[in-house]
Amino acid sequence: MKRIVSIGTINKRILEIAIPSIISNITVPLLGLIDVTIVGHLGSPAYIGAIAVGGLLFNIIYWIFGFLRMGTSGMTSQAYGKRDLDEVTRLLLRSVGVGLFIAVCLLALQYPILKGAFFLIKATPEIESLATLYFYICIWGAPAMLGLYGFAGWFIGMQNSRFPMYIAITQNIVNIVASLSFVYLLKMKVEGVAFGTLIAQYAGFLMAVLLWLRYYKSLRKRVVFKGIWKKQAMYRFFSVNRDIFLRTLCLVIVTMYFTSAGASQGEVVLAVNTLLMQLFTLFSYIMDGFAYAGEALAGKYIGARNRLALHQTIRQLFAWGIGLSVAFTLLYAIGGKSFLGLLTNETTVIQEAGHYFYWVLAIPLAGFSAFLWDGIFIGATATRQMLVSILVASVFFFLVYYAFHEWMGNHALWLAFLVYLSLRGIMETLLAKKIPMIGA
Template identity: 80%
Template structure:
């Protein structure tokens, strides 16, 4: 059994974590670029349309994120076993299922749009433009869901650099094409949507080319009978089913957090939105280390190397604890100044001061949940991950409903922190059984 040295363990973690962090940071840029372009067209309805359309697609693609996560864990295990045939089969399964789901979205685009805009209340002008945005961008579903398969596969192959290259390429293409369509052809919202669409397919094409260029040993002939083996397909769907329901719980909690804040007035909504930006920034960093957990934990489980697995888990938690302390200090020193950059509304900033201490507790309360998610995905302990998310979500709603009449918006933040903490606590209990047997 091969042992890995301490410095080697840190190096392998950072080799996956740093490109993943860069990729995570570039993700919101696609939406930010679109908003920036239409923000100079002279009508607020353009901004509203992009915001509504972008939010809708974020929810749709977020729900299908299991394609990336499930593929990453299973691929890293096959990589650890040095099973080249299964590695290739997993890529074909994941991308194939992603394309099938995208085809279903295209077929159902009209009812999806109809139901979505029954639930989203906005002005007629914004609604008309947002629907136009939706009907253009929905054709990017094959590229996006196909990319999920490739991104998970690359990470499982211990390569987070390729997803980073793809994300950067998408942003460059989106900027150039959108600017040309909006300002040279006067296509406005349609131009921004088309630019996003072209950028998505540019990323998908790049993923295919990178695979063909750098993974020649894996381009062997595999029959559909091998790919569609019942046992392998059952495992694939079982893993992804658990991740799907886990993600659904996460989406419900996140959306309810926003909705409950909105019900308390526009000031509270604005405050919660701004403070959540600090959580989002922290999550981009921790997700990078979670990806490292996916790739490395799966690799060592696949190789049967328990010593290396335990060492990587310990190292990940040392990184997580250190970074959470650093973020707590960073927010303590500069967090309020950062809020001042995001808005100059004095009423919002004043109200935010009342809730700011909740943000200081987020890094230490939440870092273990991120890391365990990555480790559980890597070892495909997805049922345990679903159980922990279900318990944490139940705690979130229980705490909020018990205390919201007494504490108001403070109850919402208290519930959110308990939700983050419970995920980590339950996962630690279950993780000891999964990892340290």
């Protein structure tokens, strides 16, 4: 019989993982924002365009390979719950090794990747030239970034989200100092910003290695390469990560189509959708932190076969989710339009945004369960169910949009997005009942 864990203890464990993860999430966009801010003072809009295009390429690339973090987190947390420290160590080496292999493939294919990107993204010759320079420098950061995904997922699986937070903060500090030094002291331009980003990426990876060596000394003697690439273990690793990869593709497709559909309706609608999505993004940073807590704790209790603590944790996660969703809805209702005024002084855009603002108010309550279940499913390595849920939701996104956009216009896009978010949560709630340990 597993002992009962008090509600206070569970909430403490949730917040210990969620709060550092939220801070890490908020710092991630700063890397791109810092680059844009620096080149924004170089005297030509082409520099901003180049950083925007280059940043978009890497965001897509690294977003697609985000399965390295998520899959590692779920499997590590389960091994940690079982107290299987040999497997815990093998998972880190396996994940980082696969990440480095993918990075080598990206380096080898950098030319066709870039040409394919510019086939899809139309840019002026000057922006394309500058973005190419930025890409060919930053692509060498792929080993650091993909290796760091393995470390980040492993740390979270070990119930430690503080180290990824420290790494994210360090990366931003290094990026600011390095980029400013290259641009203003060495008189570089886009290439200076690119080198600053590259150095920050390797600083983060080096810090992850050093933190592991310093604080996980007891695991170092367990580092043996025998069994890391065992067929059965690799099959499970890739089956879990395959589902997460396909799920991420669905996310990318829906997100990019949302932007594209808005752009097809004119620059004002595109601007409105972009601004309103910032409110969704802010909410997602918070809920992702609690999803990370779901990954770590659900995996741990599943590995320990502690069904009671698992169910207590799920209930408390949803209590936090409901509370935060209500709070964000009230916050946006009271101050959301004022927040938009901070982002732009274009009165036309702000006025137009008022026509769609009520859709944003519905996002927190419609979407919070999808974030939380994603985290719990990753911790349970129930990735097939997560994939099925987002496939169904993505299909309905397009069905709703094409069914209503002729007479609802941009409102149909927001309706489709809300249906997509809601269906993910509904489907996962239904499928959770069929998952061992989670189902009653």
